[in-house]
Amino acid sequence: MPDIILLVNCALKSHIVWESAIADQLTFVQHRNKGDNNPNVTFKFTEQNLKLIDEILKRYPPQYKKAAVMPVLDVGQRQHGYTSIGVMNEVARLLEMPPMRVYEVATFYTMYNREPVGKYFVQLCTTTPCQLGGCGSDKIVKAITEHLGITPGHTTEDGLFTFVEVECLGACVNAPMVQINDDYYEDLTPESMKSLLTALKESATAAEAGQTVKVPAPGPLSGRDTCENSAGLTNLIEPVWDPATMMRKDGALDEQTQ
Ligand code: FES
Helix, strand or coil, rough: CCCHHHHHHHHHHHHHHHHHHHHHHHHCCCCCCEECECCCCCCCCCCCCCCHHHHCCCCCCCHHHHHHHHHHHHHHHHHHHHCCCHHHHHHHCCCCCCHHHHHHHHCCCCCCCCCCCEEEEEEEEHHHHHCCCCCHHHHHHHHHHHHHHCCCEEEEECEEEEEEEEEECCHHEEEEEEEEECEEEECCCCHHHHHHHHHHHHHHHHHHCCCCCCCCCCECCCCCCCCCCCCCCCCCCCCCCHHHHHHCCCCHHHHHHH
16 A cells, blocks of 8 residues: 555656646746736837848848748847747737737747846757767756756846757757857866856856956867867868869870870
8 A cells, every 4th residue: 555655646746847847848838928028018129120120021022021020030039138929919010910920930939038038048958969979968957057056947046047958959069069148159068067157157247347257259168169070180181182283284185195
């Protein structure tokens, strides 16, 4: 009998953990009206962004304005900080689309944040190549969690960092990697990840005091320039093909046949 109780307890616990994990993820895909994110809170683009949207619309035939929905949503998110329902409704109005079509796009693509995020949006890739490459993304998840005191799907109390796990960001060759706002940081180790977060926090604090703090440049944090082999070149090591010395000169064939 105790075994049965234990089993039921375990099942209940894992169900609760599973439900809370799912609830965290759903925040990003389902809309729930909130004080500052409901259809009554309207959104307007700035004059400058309206000019930018005019430029974007020139890339599409006038009868297919709705094709611009993704870049225009992106402009809205950058202005407002996240893709609220007010942003989506304004995009629908501008592009003469049914609002539901805009909601479908914004809830399908994870690049649109349906809730406010921190000043630094930390998106760590945990797909298989990043999980296996370098030190492995599991160690980076642990480093971020320890350093920021939050688990994936949460924002720090000071509003500086939001941390989420994401799928492949296309920089697998420099695994493990993280995207912070628009920048990629690659070849991560737990130490370089923590130093980066520290530098970003110091930079935010210094900016408030009108000072600047150096933040590591985006790209590989291991010292390599891009994705070159750390052991040096293993192919393409022959001399670069040079047309000036390696091509037959004009008239050379005539000389041979004489
Ligand atoms: S698996 Fe991480 S960038 Fe591709």
